Amino acid sequence: MSSDDEPAERDGGGPPEQLALIRDSVAEARAKAAAEEKARPRTWRGVPQAAHLPVARVVVNKGVLHLDRPFDYAVPEHLDQEARPGVRVRVRFGAGKGRVREGRREGGGLVDGYIVDRVAESDYSGPLAALAQVVxxxxxLTPQVFALTRAVARRYAGSLADVLQLAIPPRHARAEGRPSPDPLPPPPAPEPGGWSRYPAGPGFLRELAAGSAPRAVWTALPGPTWPEELARALAAALASGRGALAVLPDGRAAARVDEALTALLGPGRHVLLTAESGPEKRYAQWLAVLRCSVRLVVGTRAAMFAPVKDLGLVALWDDGDSAHSDDHAPFPHVREVLELRAVTEGCGFLLGSVSCTVEAAQLVETGWARPLVAARETVREAAPRIRTVGDELLARDGAARAARLPSLAWETARDGLARGPVLVQVPRRGYAPRLACQDCRTPARCTACAGPLEAPDERELRCTWCGRPETAWHCEACGSFRLRAQVVGARRTAEELGRAFPQVPVRTSGRDHVLERVPDAPALVVSTPGAEPVAEGPGYAAALLLDGWAMLGLPDLRAGEEALRRWTAAAALVRGDGQVVVVAEPTLPPVQALVRWDPVGHALRELAERAALRFPPVSRMASVTGRAEAVLAFLAAAELPPDAEVLGPVPLPGRRGEPSPGDRALVRVPPGSGAALASALKSAQAARLARGVPAAEAVRVRIDPVDIG
Incomplete structure (x- = not known):
């Protein structure tokens, strides 16, 4: 055979036209096979999968940073209708040899989660595990709450699963099975009422009722009317056909607003979300909000995530109260969360208090919110008279010495009892934990280890550090042998006032037993800060604010601000013609601000000082705690913003003579770099957790810590 008779290409080839036909045939066969495969029902272990959007993206209830993302699961055909975005599900989620097996067939135990989306395809190339159950x-989990919780997780360098645990209450099947009430039509716009005392108050209500979204910082006048005024603001937003939300620091304050709303709007238009309601009732009320049966929510801290649809107003009362800072990771603050809701949901914002925090003053200074304040003449008419006296000026008569009160305070209590109840605020509860020299106030120290002394049985002294008894103590500063309590608690103060005023009933209110109200009758009411009961009628006839130096002397950046907040909260319970005596150094700025009843001026001065020192809220700050070596290694590995400044680490003080719990470093960044700082710290923490970190090398990250020291 000649070479001309041989095929053009020996390797199974052929003419170009023939090769093209072969390629087209192969492509057509492959396309047909792919179409048949796509049309064939998907199965997992023999279970058919959903034909439409067969992949569910699930946020699992695992609050660890390196697992902070949705995971893909196959949707079985029999769960196709129930497995909608937002429902609770159970999925298999396991770990092997320290690594999470995402979507593997053989994976771990059942965990709870939420479906956040349904998609047609998964980014994961391996076989997907199927949803085990739709709970x-x-x-x-509504789209609004999902977006909010993601934003909070980013803001505080936390995991989405942790924030979802704070936002969505545990399920109660019996409550879920009951229908929610039918929604009521919007009420008419309320009258201004007490808001007429504020020049911009009626206009603020009109804007809310008209559907606008005003933002304001409200410095409330002293007196018992603030719950009624807050209720009118919420009712104005409700009158526009929108929803409203108010967060209060505790159940007692929430109950007062609840009463005011019921009196203004009648029952059935709002729900009260507090821990005191119990799990079933609280979940039923939460469901009523979710189902749009009720559009108005009043509650404590967890209510900041309430799923109110079409929000018209978010309101917060007393943002300086520590109860507004969540003590669970990632430690969000109600004020910041409500600010996020105001921006993302386009609703109004109202921050109210009888005092003013530095953060509230900054909102006004930056123009983000406008002030709602009364004229100075109105303030002077509503506020009680404030008088000051140094702690060293004791009464000259025997009764006053027994009560350890300066003469002015003793006389004020005596005169006030002739007209009604008298409030006595003491910094701490219980018997005195620390002792000092009676004459010069030098702290009493152990001669062996310099630890603080205490007298638990009021007879024998002993050291709280080493436990050694001290039988021959004398003051090294002045030589005196007399001791006094540095801080006298509510129980001890009540006993001593009872001896000074034997014919007057004495009542106490503190952490273990908090009174809500006291009658309008002569009585001494001894309370710790934040536990002051409301006096019926016009209010207390007088108030004594004792041991003010103890609050002002706290080693904390907010000591002055917090002391003023506690004093104004107590003094605001006193009637306008009453008198308040504060036992503290009269020349100190917080004391002078109380005398003038000018919390806003004090907050502005504090804001200016913090701006000069580059302290929050002018800057953003994060704390990293742990062993010093672990903190330094963590910060070295974190890709911090270039303008970040690291302060420390330094040892944290121990409590009651205990060793230091660890070291803390503060990372400070200027405005605009807060998001980058949170992202860097979250990424560094996630990387450490993914590698596995021994307990001794663990660190704790907190964004914008409340107690900076």
């Missing part, structure tokens, strides 16, 4: 068809 409930109720879509509890």
């Amino acid at each position: 409930s068809p109720e879509q509890v």
Whole structure:
């Protein structure tokens, strides 16, 4: 055979036209096979999968940073209708040899989660595990709450799962099975009422009722009317056909607003979300909000995530109260969360208090919110008279010495009892934990280890550090042998006032037993800060604010601000013609601000000082705690913003003579770099956790810590 008779290409080839036909045939066969495969019902272990959007993206209830993302799961055909975005599900989520097996067939135990989306395809190339169970068809994770919780997790360098645990209450099947009440039509716009005392108050209500979204910082006048005024603001937003939300620091304050709303709007238009309601009732009320049966929510800290649809107003009362800072990771603050809601949901914002925090003053100074304040003449008419006296000026008569009160305070209590109840605020509860020299106030120290002394049985002294008894103590500064309590608690003060005023009933209110109200009758009411009961009628006839130096002397950046907040909260319970005596150094700025009843001026001065020192809220700050070596290694590995400044680490003080719990470093950045700082710290923490970190090398990250020291 000649070479001309041989095929053009020996390797199975052929003419170009023939090769093209072969390629087209192969492509057509492959496309047909792919179409048949796509049309064939998907199965997992023999279970058919959903034909439409067969992949569910699930946020699992695992609050660890290196797992902070949705995971893809196959949707079985029999769960196709129930597995909607927002429902609770159970999925298999396991770990092997320290690594999470995402979507593997053989994976771990059942964990709870939420479906956040349904998609057609998964980014994961391996076989997907299927949803094990749809716990409930109720879509509890709404798109608004999902967006809010993601923003909070980013803001505080936390995990989405942790924030979802704070936002969505535990399920109660019996409550979920009951229908929610039918929604009521919007009420008419309320009259201004007490808001007429504020020049911009009626206009603020009109804007809310008209559907606008005003933002304001409200410095409330002293007196018992603030719950009624807050209720009118919430009712104005409700009158526009929108929802409203108010967060209060504790159940007692929430109950007062609840009463005011019921009196203004009648029952059935709002719900009260507090821990005191119990799990079933609270979940039923939360569901009523989710189902749009109720559009108005009043509650404590967890209510900041309430799923109110079409928000018209978010309101916060007394943002300086520590109860507004969540003590669970990632430690969000109600004020910041409500600010996020105001921006992302386009609603009004109202921050109210009888005092003023530095953060509130900054909102006004930056123009983000406008002030709602009364004229100075109105303030002077509503506020009680404030008088000051140094702690060293004791009464000259025997009764006053027994009560350890300066003469002015003793006389004020005596005169006030002739007209009604008298409030006595003491910094701490219980018997005195620390002792000092009676004459010069030098702290009493152990001669062996210099630890603080205490007298638990009021007879024998002993050291709180080493436990050694001290039988021959004398003051090294002045030589005196007389001791006094540095801080006298509510129980001890009540006993001593009872001896000084034997014919007057004495009542105490503190952490273990908090009174809500006291009658309008002569009585001495001894309370710790934040536990002051409301006096019926016009209010207390007088108030004594004792041991003011103890609050002002706290080693904290907010000591002055916090002391003024506690004093104004107590003094605001006193009637306008009453008198308040504060036992503290009269020349100190917080004391002078109380005398003038000018919390806003004090907050502005504090803001200017913090701006000069580059302290929060002018800057953003994060704390990193742990062993010093672990803190330094963590910060070295973190890709901090270039303008970040690291302060420390330094040892944290121990409590009651205990060793230091660890070291703390503060990372400070200027405005605009807060998001970058949170992202860097979260990424560094996630990387450490993914590698596995021994307990001794663990660190704790907190964004914008409340107690800076």
